[in-house]
Amino acid sequence: MPMRTEIPVYHPDLYSASAIRDTYPHYAALRALGPVVWLSKHKVYALPRYAECKQVLLDDDTFVSSGGVGLNPVANRVGQGTTLFSDGDEHARRRSLLAHRLTPRALRTMQDTVDQQAAAVVEAAAARRTVDAVEVATALPMSVVPDLVGWPQQGREHLLRWAGATFDALGPFNRQAVRTLPASLGMMRYARGVVRDRSVLDGSMGHDLLRASDEGRIMPAECVTMMIDYLAPSLDTTISAISSALYLFATHPEQWRLLKADPDLVPKAVNEIVRYESPIRAFSRTAARDTELAGVPLPKGSRVLVLYGSANRDPLEWDDPDTFDIRRDAARQLGFGQGTHGCAGQGLARLETSAMLRALIERVDRIEPTGTPEWSLNNVIHRLERLPLELIPA
Ligand code: HEM
Numbered sequence: 001m002p003m004r005t006e007i008p009v010y011h012p013d014l015y016s017a018s019a020i021r022d023t024y025p026h027y028a029a030l031r032a033l034g035p036v037v038w039l040s041k042h043k044v045y046a047l048p049r050y051a052e053c054k055q056v057l058l059d060d061d062t063f064v065s066s067g068g069v070g071l072n073p074v075a076n077r078v079g080q081g082t083t084l085f086s087d088g089d090e091h092a093r094r095r096s097l098l099a100h101r102l103t104p105r106a107l108r109t110m111q112d113t114v115d116q117q118a119a120a121v122v123e124a125a126a127a128r129r130t131v132d133a134v135e136v137a138t139a140l141p142m143s144v145v146p147d148l149v150g151w152p153q154q155g156r157e158h159l160l161r162w163a164g165a166t167f168d169a170l171g172p173f174n175r176q177a178v179r180t181l182p183a184s185l186g187m188m189r190y191a192r193g194v195v196r197d198r199s200v201l202d203g204s205m206g207h208d209l210l211r212a213s214d215e216g217r218i219m220p221a222e223c224v225t226m227m228i229d230y231l232a233p234s235l236d237t238t239i240s241a242i243s244s245a246l247y248l249f250a251t252h253p254e255q256w257r258l259l260k261a262d263p264d265l266v267p268k269a270v271n272e273i274v275r276y277e278s279p280i281r282a283f284s285r286t287a288a289r290d291t292e293l294a295g296v297p298l299p300k301g302s303r304v305l306v307l308y309g310s311a312n313r314d315p316l317e318w319d320d321p322d323t324f325d326i327r328r329d330a331a332r333q334l335g336f337g338q339g340t341h342g343c344a345g346q347g348l349a350r351l352e353t354s355a356m357l358r359a360l361i362e363r364v365d366r367i368e369p370t371g372t373p374e375w376s377l378n379n380v381i382h383r384l385e386r387l388p389l390e391l392i393p394a
Pocket of ligand 1: 057065069083084085095145229230231233234235237238241274278279280283308334335336337338340341342343344345346348349
């Protein structure tokens with residue numbers, strides 16, 4: 001491929017409050033500029049199109065995560081020791097420690113409990129009728145994941161704030177990241193205490209990690225980072241998917257009717273929801289050597305920004321990308337990442353989101369908006385903050 005010497009430049013701040021809340025016009029502008037675009041504000045190469053995002057995610061020898069996947073040096077240092085920020089054997093070793101917890105077989109043992117919890121959440125919400133759907137979407141992830149990870153009851157009230165802050169801290173060093181840094185360090189401090197006091201729940205992931213540390217398979221400090229590794233990305237992401245589902249079905253009643261008429265569409269609907277409103281906006285990688293991408297030379301050390309949310313709306317990859325259609329085959333969407341760092345918890349996220357959809361199909365006839373939705377302000381997470389809806393029982 002001939003080398004391009006002129007790399008298009010984008011000056012607007014992709015992480016301003018207005019760009020976070022209304023991000024799709026920025027993605028479209030970036031995609032129109034080219035496959036690799038220099039973000040002058042953040043000194044990083046943005047990848048707005050599907051093909052290059054996928055290529056980078058699959059080439060983890062060239063585009064590494066051990067330099068951090070955030071956009072500022074503080075977060076990229078603090079996050080060292082996590083699965084997310086590691087490469088090669090080190091990454092495989094960390095990932096294998098907890099893989100058995102999230103296999104399809106392990107998840108099947110959780111299915112009944114998750115289904116029952118989802119049914120209870122939806123039943124209570126349908127009885128209230130008028131709800132903030134974000135609260136409804138929060139209930140299931142908050143009851144499933146902290147138990148799985150083994151977080152003690154005490155301190156759970158802070159989890160959501162800490163987890164959101166952990167994502168915020170991975171953005172550029174803007175006001176948002178600075179404001180939330182203490183909360184993200186709070187989670188780290190708390191996890192250290194949990195490991196020190198061995199106060200994890202028996203039979204949980206945390207318990208497995210303590211045992212691995214006792215047997216010398218990991219360092220005690222890794223127990224802390226790995227607990228956070230599984231807890232931090234598991235709340236806002238799934239809350240995002242479930243609340244976006246409620247939003248999308250409220251605003252696309254014909255799609256809701258399709259789903260109600262054919263509940264077998266649930267797995268496809270989950271992919272389409274994650275494609276259409278990707279819960280994670282972007283993570284970065286560092287070039288481990290001089291390389292090129294789509295004909296653009298990238299010197300060793302260059303940071304590239306994988307825009308999952310933009311790749312999932314790229315018209316070069318998707319027909320009518322801005323149309324929400326649960327009949328679409330969106331299995332190749334990049335919302336859960338791809339390749340070696342592909343989401344370790346996606347089976348669980350799919351289980352929770354599907355359980356909520358099935359519970360809604362059974363108990364709710366129509367979903368109607370009753371007010372203006374509000375999007376959260378977070379550097380990395382794309383999710384609703386408030387979503388007033390009426391659930392009209394079946
Ligand atoms: C809808 C929900 C979710 C979405 C959209 C999502 C998205 C992602 C994405 C995009 C990545 C890739 C990061 C990269 O490319 O560097 C990732 C990694 C990860 N996710 Fe998720 N996630 C979700 C739910 C969960 C849950 C429920 C858990 C835990 C139980 C979890 C645990 C992880 C972990 C541990 C990694 C790091 C994997 C690695 O680096 O090898 N995620 N997730």
